[in-house]
Amino acid sequence: MPVDVDGLVAQVGQGRPRAVARVISLVENGAPELRAVMAGLSARESRDRGAPRVARVIGLTGAPGVGKSTCASMLVRAFRRRGPTVGVLAVDPSSPFTGGALLGDRVRMQEHAGDAKVFIRSMAGRGHLGGLARATPQALRVLEAAGCEVVLVETVGVGQDEVDIASLADTVLVLLAPGMGDDIQAAKAGVLEVADVFAVNKADRDGASATLRELRTMVALSDRPWRPPIVPTVAIEDKGGDDLMAALDRHHAHCARSGQLDARRRARVLAEIEAIALVALRSRFDELRGDRRLSELAQRVLDGHTDPYGAADDLIGSLP
Amino acid sequence: MPVDVDGLVAQVGQGRPRAVARVISLVENGAPELRAVMAGLSARESRDRGAPRVARVIGLTGAPGVGKSTCASMLVRAFRRRGPTVGVLAVDPSSPFTGGALLGDRVRMQEHAGDAKVFIRSMAGRGHLGGLARATPQALRVLEAAGCEVVLVETVGVGQDEVDIASLADTVLVLLAPGMGDDIQAAKAGVLEVADVFAVNKADRDGASATLRELRTMVALSDRPWRPPIVPTVAIEDKGGDDLMAALDRHHAHCARSGQLDARRRARVLAEIEAIALVALRSRFDELRGDRRLSELAQRVLDGHTDPYGAADDLIGSLP
Known part of the structure; x- marks a missing residue:
């Protein structure tokens, strides 16, 4: 077409x-x-x-099972009560091959299906070169052009994504849940450094107070100037939403005051420009694919006639 | 130093x-x-x-909790019984910030600590631009130069990693476990296309036969010329190891026969060369960081005087 x-x-x-x-x-x-x-x-x-209009961007991340979609849905509800048009970008890097999104849990967003002022879109995070990094800022730009004043960017928090989101969002909301085991433990060390707000979801479950306590200790030990608020929520029952909104607003006001908001938005644009430039350069590599020179380069490395760095120099030198 | x-x-x-x-x-x-x-x-x-010597590379991937390290340990044991020096690269992308590896489960590898012919190394998968893509092939090259004839590359299977491994390994072994819930469901669609061999670990647990059955159906529906064997294992009790080795050997022989082994190794080198070249180009961007021109570019996009594509062209044009 x-x-x-x-x-x-x-x-x-x-x-x-x-x-x-x-x-x-x-x-x-x-x-x-x-x-x-x-x-x-x-x-x-x-x-x-x-x-161009610029939306308020909230990154929402956390391990599988903590209730990201349910929490996103709660936030959509809360923002919609205030009036603005809201977008949700659900980035799922676990599906590199399928064309569309196969997120079964998107059903948790069904309640907003009839609302013309809510845009929900799942994206599969294909292609490590700029997959999430390239596509998300541009999808965001599309939602902004469509009139979204608030955009939630939801990703499975498995590491690098948190960093990508951090470079993208005005506020990074990290979701945890009690009793997620060692994986959460490992994740925490990484997410602590990018989280602007924590929500401990499923806060009615066993172990919630332990998770909250532990998190408070970690936050207290951090030397970042902004101390991330920690909000208990039970998103599935719409509990804790007001506190969470208050925490998000507090961070937003802090960023606006400190000039960080402008800095983050400028960084977002820079990351976008760089990602596009890298994809453009990468596609010049791709134009060489199938080129005899490229297989010769690989063969020269396999034969020990050159090393990969020398070959990379040759590759750069022969870019179209 | x-x-x-x-x-x-x-x-x-x-x-x-x-x-x-x-x-x-x-x-x-x-x-x-x-x-x-x-x-x-x-x-x-x-x-x-x-x-340069080239090791037999086996990629080992699966969701958190399926028992990757235990399975890797079982495979190390099995290969060591045959004689060759074995390397293990455990890539953990969930830790973008910490300098070293914080994988607690590395203790499951302790049994090989006294074996001079086993090299085990954890790597944190930092930096999406070429993190895993850049570092793993080179670490592999180091292990090959150290005499490893077999290298297991273990990563948390959360999506893109599987693809990266696929471009790297001679054989991709995907681990599943019964009762992992929806996340596995979603993952399967992606991993099916890169898996050369499946192991259903923790096969003594409830739901194992359902997982096996479901997987067999999915494999049967695939139209790939190689039909991945599915092997039940209980790695923690060292059960199923012989069957798994036989399946891995079968795939290896198939690849050697069909010319795929050479093709995969050539692709591995090409991916390595490209990753090094991209990092080199990226570092030219970084040299521009802090450059007034770069913030001016971002500002021009924010002001709507140019769009990100135009800015990316300018960026490429001004690379040092």
Whole structure:
């Protein structure tokens, strides 16, 4: 199907869900038309509003099973009560191959299906080179152009994602749950450094107070200037949502005051530009694929005539 | 501490564990001396043996809790009974920040601690740009130069890693366990396409036969020319090891016969060269960090004077 760039750009600007979904698919697939569409969206925003709109971005991460979708749904509900249009990007890196999202738990978001001011989109995090890094900022840009004032970016927190989110979000919300075992233990060390707010979900379960206590100790030991609030929630019963919103707002106000908000948004744009540039360079590599020179390079390394660094120099030198 | 490149190269060639560990640390940190060390290792291998030795590489992946380390330990035992020197690279992407590995379960490998012909190394998968992709092939190269004839590369199977492993290993072994819930369900769709051999570990548990049955159905529906064997194991009791080794050998023989082994090894080298080249290009971006031009670029995007693609073109154009 040919892509009607101008039509898509206009329809995204009107917040039409199908156009938004279509453009995010182009983003996911790294479609050739993407460049024109993104340029069109930027131009349209600049024309109509002076500059592209920027959403409040909340990153939501945590291990599988802590209740991220349920918590996201609770936050969507809370933000919608305040009025703004809300987007949710659920990035699932566990599905590198399937074309669409196969998140069964997206059903937990069904309650918002009838709300024209809620955009929900799952993305599979394919391609480590810029998978999440390339696609998410651009999908975010699409949601912003569609009028989303708040966007929740939800990912499975398994390590690098947290860092990617941190470079992307105004506020990073890390979800934990009691009794998740050693994996959480290991994860904590990493997430502590990127979390702006913690929620201990399923706080009605055994072990919740231990998890809260432990987390408080870890936070107290940290020397970051912002001390992340720790909020107990039971998202499935809509409990703790007000406290969580208050904590998120507190961090947002802190960032706005300290100039961090601008800094984070600038970093987000820089990361986006770099990711696009790297993908462009990478695609120049791909143009060499199948090229006899490339297999010769590999063979030279296998034969011991050169080492991988020397071969990499040759590769860079022969970029088209 | 200054790096004695020649000394390290010689000691790695002699299979000295401390030198091996030191060089893998250089790999992890992307140390500036790395290039000289890797060139030295390649030159030494070529001088002494005509070409660098190539290990049999088995990728081992699966969700947290399926028993990867226990299974790896069982395989180390089995390979060691046959004679060859064995390496284990345990890549843990869940720890992006900590300098070393904090895998508590490395204790399950303790039984091999006294065996001079077993090299075990944990690596944290930092930096999505080439973290695992850059470091693992090079660490593998170090183990090969140290005389490892078999290397197990163990990673937490959470998506992209499986793909990275697939591009790296001669044989990809995917571990499952009964009763892991929906996460496994989601993972299966992805791993099915990269798995060369499946092990259903903890096969003495409830639900094992259901998992086996389900997996058999999925494998039967696949149209890949190689149909992955499915082996039940109870690694903690050393059960199923012989069957698993037989399945791994069967796949290895199949790959050798079909020419796939050479193809995979060539692909491994190509991926390594590309990763090094991308890191080199990326570091040129980093040289621009703090450069006024870069913040101006970001500001131009924020102001709507250009879009991220245009900015990326400018960035590439201004690479040092």
